[in-house]
C-alpha cells in the first residue's frame with residue numbers, strides 16, 4: 001500500500017498521558033507542536049480530511065494529552081498539547097511540559113511540524129522549542145497557520161518575515177484549515193520527509 005496524497009484510512013489509536021504508555025507501533029511518527037490555539041488540531045482534521053477526528057478547542061488549552069492517529073497503517077501522527085496557555089494551573093502545565101519534553105527527547109518522532117500563526121512572529125517559547133529540537137537532533141519544519149486571515153500581499157510579506165525570524169533557511173509552508181490551502185503540499189512534504197529522505201540519506 002502506498003501513502004497517496006489523500007490519506008485513505010485514518011484511525012484514532014489512543015491518548016497518552018505518560019510516555020510509558022506510548023505504543024510501540026514500529027511506524028514512522030510525526031508530531032504537531034505549537035502554541036495553544038495556533039491551530040494544531042484543526043490542521044490535523046484538514047490533513048486527515050475529517051471534520052471531527054481531532055477535537056478542536058472551544059477554549060484554548062483543550063488538548064492535554066498526546067493524541068495518536070494512524071494513517072493508512074503506515075504513519076503515526078501525534079497531536080501535542082499546546083504550550084504557553086497561562087490560565088492553566090502551574091502544576092498541570094509542568095506535567096504537560098514533562099510529557100512533551102519526554103516525547104521530543106525520546107526521539108519517538110522523526111519529524112515535528114512546528115505551527116506558527118502567520119500573523120505573529122515566533123514567540124520566545126517557539127524559538128525555545130526549535131532550539132530544543134535542534135539540540136536533541138529532531139528534524140522540524142515550520143508551518144504557517146491561519147493564512148486565510150491575511151490578504152495576498154500581507155501574507156507574502158509575513159511569510160518572508162517569518163522565514164527571516166527563523167534564521168532564513170526554512171520557508172514556512174502556508175496553510176489554512178478554513179480554506180484548506182496548503183494541505184496537499186503539506187501531505188506531500190510529510191511523505192517526502194518520512195519515507196523518501198531517510199532512505200536517500202542512507203545511500
Ligand SMILES: Nc1nc2c(ncn2[C@@H]2O[C@H](COP(=O)(O)OP(=O)(O)OP(=O)(O)O)[C@@H](O)[C@H]2O)c(=O)[nH]1
Pocket residue numbers: 034035036037038039040041042043055056057058059060061062063081082083145146147148149175176177178179
Ligand atoms: N481563521 C482560521 N481559524 C483557525 C484556523 N485553524 C484553527 N482556527 C481556529 O483557532 C482556534 C484554535 O484551533 P485548534 O485547532 O483547537 O488549536 P490548537 O492549537 O489545537 O489548540 P490547543 O489544543 O489549545 O493547543 C479554533 O477556534 C479554530 O477554529 C485557520 O486556518 N483559520
Ligand SMILES: [Mg+2]
Pocket residue numbers: 040041042055056057062063079082
Ligand atoms: Mg488542540
